[in-house]
Amino acid sequence: MPNNENLSPFIAEFNGVSLRYNKGPEILKDINFSLSPGSFHFMTGESGAGKTSLLSLLYLHLEPTKGRVRLLGQAIDTMSRSTKAQVRRQIGVVFQDYHLLNHLNAFDNVALPLRLAGEKETEIKKHVSELLAWVGLEKQIKSYPEELSGGEQQRIAIARAVIHKPTLLLADEPTGNVDDAMAKRLMYLFLELNKLGTTVVVATHNVGLVKNFHFPQLHLADGHLKIIPAADSYSDITNKLFKREEK
Amino acid sequence: MAKRSDFLFSKESSHFFLPWICALMVFIATLVLAGGIATHNSLKLWQKSVAESLTVQIPTYNEEGKPREELVYRDIENALMLLRTTPGVLGAIVLNDDQMQDLMTPWLGSDAVVSQLPLPKLIDVSVDAAHPPVLEQLKADLAASVPDAVLDSHRLWLGDLVRFANALLTLIGLILILLFATVAITVVYTTNASLSIQEHILSLVHMLGAQDLYITNRYAWHNFKVALTGSLIGFVLALPIMFGISIFLKSVSGQILQSSLTSVQWCYLVLVPASVALLTFLTTFKTVWKFLRRFL
Incomplete structure (x- = not known):
């Protein structure tokens, strides 16, 4: 039974979280934020600002060196390994380097989360085929990752992350290798999921994307997190960049 | 499409060695155990003859x-x-x-x-x-x-033979323990090698929410099947050699060596490949379980 003290109404809640690798410097410093159910955030910041590390904390790949992380209502430091696995099943992740399995074709890569969840093969076939068609890869269904372009691999990675309609979707540069039209199409896919209740965090360098879709930003700089509200998020960032250049 | 059980195993895995190592170990272990059983049977026969007979010699x-x-x-x-x-x-x-x-x-x-x-x-x-x-x-x-007349209770020469046979049985026991230990060490080595090669697969499947027990069971059953196949090959190859040795011993020793086995003793021999497969399952299970601890 979960401890009531650990329960949280948020999908994710970070309190005083810091992270360092081994004895290196702190990558993330005193991070405090929460993600409400059904929210949509961009995660922005320069390269090396700690976006991937923060995402790693969100999908339970890393533990904080200080502070407390709660995911799907439970503190991760008190979760059993079995509970952590259950929580991970409710999180979809689009990795920056795709993390596709080269010995599986496009269909089987996308089907992986459903197979781990014990779905019936008939259901898997239906859903995977539909989704691959939606991301424009119906002809590559039997192709192996090595036979596909970077953009195609990225779309497979996205399809795998969303196939099981996760509670929390984390995407690390999901549009980095696709053209603007496909980037927009993929963003609409994320929005559709968001409308259905999925909480979404998209880490991106794509200023255009942030400009077109007005969502609040989790902005990382020097290991610190700043939450930039939706309305002025884009102008704030550009102002900052402009001021820095002036200096 | 890949079968459900395939996604954990790429072609790069080092399972190629495992069936052949199991086959070799079971081949040797079956012959050694058969030798041990034959020695045990002969020992019983000799002890029985000591207990149930005497000889009187009239020059x-x-x-x-x-x-x-x-x-x-x-x-x-x-x-x-x-x-x-x-x-x-x-x-x-x-x-x-x-x-x-x-x-x-x-x-x-x-x-x-x-x-x-x-x-x-x-x-x-x-x-x-x-x-x-x-x-x-x-x-x-x-x-x-x-x-x-000279009364011969056979105790003197049979006593030495019994001591020799008991020493032989101890040696056979030690050889079997060594063979099984070799199987366990080999399984740990090949499993760890395979896990290291496939760490990216395990890491991903773990991140997608696979339970430790799920991954561990898949590996353990996979290795069990591989080991059982190899073990059965080793066992089948050992049978003609056993029969050959048995026929040879009968021809040279008559009733002195008891090389024929009872049905229960045949079951002990069949347990050799089964034990190697079971040992492989348990060793793989423990190795994978420990390996997965490196992931959060």
């Missing part, structure tokens, strides 16, 4: 090397009379030339002409193993009525 030649002729038959009759009235003796019969021939064949070969050798007459005495005669008393009585 056919005197100390000067001359035939004792009718004295032999008188001694035989006296000895038989004494033996048949001794408590604990179930029966006593004089071995004829054919029986002597059979007895000598393992030592002298089937071509030896027993009747031309200066061998004593032998009286085979059956003893009640539960209530055996008092040997010292029997020896004294025999010395009184048949002074030239």
Whole structure:
């Protein structure tokens, strides 16, 4: 039974979280934020600002060196390994380097989360085929990752992350290798999921994307997190960049 | 499309070695165990013969090397009379030339002409193993009525043989333990090598929410099947060798070595490939379980 003290109404809640690798410097410093159910955030910041590390904390790949992380209502430091696995099943992740399995074709890569969840093969076939068609890869269904372009691999990675309609979707540069039209199409896919209740965090360098879709930003700089509200998020960032250049 | 169980295993895995190592180990272990069982059976037979029989030797030649002729038959009759009235003796019969021939064949070969050798007459005495005669008393009585007779309880030479057989059984036990330890170490090595090669797969599947038990079971069953296949190959290859050795031993040793196995003992042999497969399952399970601890 979960401890009531650990329960949280948020999908994710970070309190005083810091992270360092081994004895290196702190990558993330005193991070405090929460993600409400059904929210949509961009995660922005320069390269090396700690976006991937923060995402790693969100999908339970890393533990904080200080502070407390709660995911799907439970503190991760008190979760059993079995509970952590259950929580991970409710999180979809689009990795920056795709993390596709080269010995599986496009269909089987996308089907992986459903197979781990014990779905019936008939259901898997239906859903995977539909989704691959939606991301424009119906002809590559039997192709192996090595036979596909970077953009195609990225779309497979996205399809795998969303196939099981996760509670929390984390995407690390999901549009980095696709053209603007496909980037927009993929963003609409994320929005559709968001409308259905999925909480979404998209880490991106794509200023255009942030400009077109007005969502609040989790902005990382020097290991610190700043939450930039939706309305002025884009102008704030550009102002900052402009001021820095002036200096 | 890949089967559900395939996604954990890429072609790069090092499972190629495992079936052949299991086959070799089971091949050796089956032969060693069969040898151990045959030794055990022979040991039992020898112990039984010690407990249930005695031999009385009546010399056919005197100390000067001359035939004792009718004295032999008188001694035989006296000895038989004494033996048949001794408590604990179930029966006593004089071995004829054919029986002597059979007895000598393992030592002298089937071509030896027993009747031309200066061998004593032998009286085979059956003893009640539960209530055996008092040997010292029997020896004294025999010395009184048949002074030239020699009572042989087989204990001396069989005692040495039993000690040798027991030492051999201990050695066989140690060899089996070593073989099983080798299988376990090999499984740990090949599994760790395979896990390291496939760490990216495990890491991803773990991140997608696979339970440790799920991954561990998949690996353990996969290795179990691989090991069982190899073990059965090793077992089948060992069978003709076993039969060959058994036929050879029968031809050279007659009844001295008991190389035929009972149905229960055949079950012990069948347990060898099953045990290797089970050991592989358990060792793989523990190795994968420990490996997964490196992931959060």
